[in-house]
Amino acid sequence: MGYKVFLDSTEIKFSACHFLKEPDQCSRLHGHNYYVSVEISDDLDNNYFVVDFIELNRRLGEIISPLDHYILIPEKSKDLKISKDDETVEIIVSNKKYLFPRSDVLFLPLPATTSELLAKYIHNKLKEIYQNKRIVVKVGESKSTMASYEE
Secondary structure: OOEEEEEEEEEEEEEEEEOOOOOHHHHOOEEEEEEEEEEEEEOOOOOOOOOOHHHHHHHHHHHHHHHOOEEEEEOOOOOOEEEEOOOEEEEEEOOEEEEEEHHHEEEEOOOOOOHHHHHHHHHHHHHHHOOOOEEEEEEEOOOOOEEEEEO
């Protein structure tokens, strides 16, 4: 696997709101413009590509677009008490209670909505498409903070 392709653009992003259990500053409801970049390694295919950039960009867009402009809730969190019906979602964590319109919430199968776990979530979705390739996904919350996941 001597070849690598990189997809890294300020256009590959999603905006979302979340909160973490700790630390105090991150436990408050806040949002980010998450920037996503991808590196894929493999041998060349019959067209002398690792992957087609246009296809990769489209597939990545299909993965991150559903995350855009939602409150991200980690449904596998052991720290959250989640109650929901068709119209509302109630979250209790520590000494806080949130009530959101159901239409504003996206539940993710994660224990937390850290950048690290969001990178793994996106990686796993890409791995379903590009099964035999080495994939690195980076998720940045700012110019100076970024997390990555690879296998």
